[in-house]
Amino acid sequence: MTGVVVGRRGRRPAGGGVQLTFEVIAETLRERIRSGGLRPGDALPTQAVLMREFGAASLTVQKAMALLKQDGWAVSRPGKGAFVAHRDHVVDKADDLDGPEASTPANGTTARVEALERALAEAAQQIADLCGRVEALESGSGGRGH
Structure with a gap:
């Protein structure tokens, strides 16, 4: 993702063109799914892995995962983790x-x-x-x- 400006706070700047970190994480994972890098049923990266990869806080990664689940891109399996939705x-x-x-x-x-x-x-x-x-x-x- 080149040229993406990431907002570090929970409020969106007035310009509206800045993606918040959790949105960047969710969009990156969606792109990996669309491109076939992650396939239906595959485990999504763990919270710790995503925190390291994006330099993000735990809550930020949780918000990204909640967004993916809400939009039907991911499902949770209690005790197992999050997976790419079929x-x-x-x-x-x-x-x-x-x-x-x-x-x-x-x-x-x-x-x-x-x-x-x-x-x-x-x-x-x-x-x-x-x-x-x-x-x-x-x-x-x-x-x-x-």
Whole structure:
């Protein structure tokens, strides 16, 4: 990431063009996922590793991870860490478009596609969580005759 100015405080400067450190960390990890450096199911770097890599505080790294999870890029597994979310059935943007936009989608189209991808990943994670709960309930009530 060249030319990125990083704000060190929690408030965004009036210019608005400065990324806060947690946003830089989240965007760097998103780019690693998009480029294939990190694949679905891969463990994300630990908090300690990210703190060293970015010279960031613990809370800053936690905010970056929370942002990735909120946007559907990462999931937590209690006791195991954070992992790249499975983004199954995500269609390559260029394959889904016709005409001149196929190679370079307009910013509005790109933003909409990314928002839909995030919503789809979140919905898939919620479905997986619900399936796990149903299985747990079914296996827990099987021996009680309910």
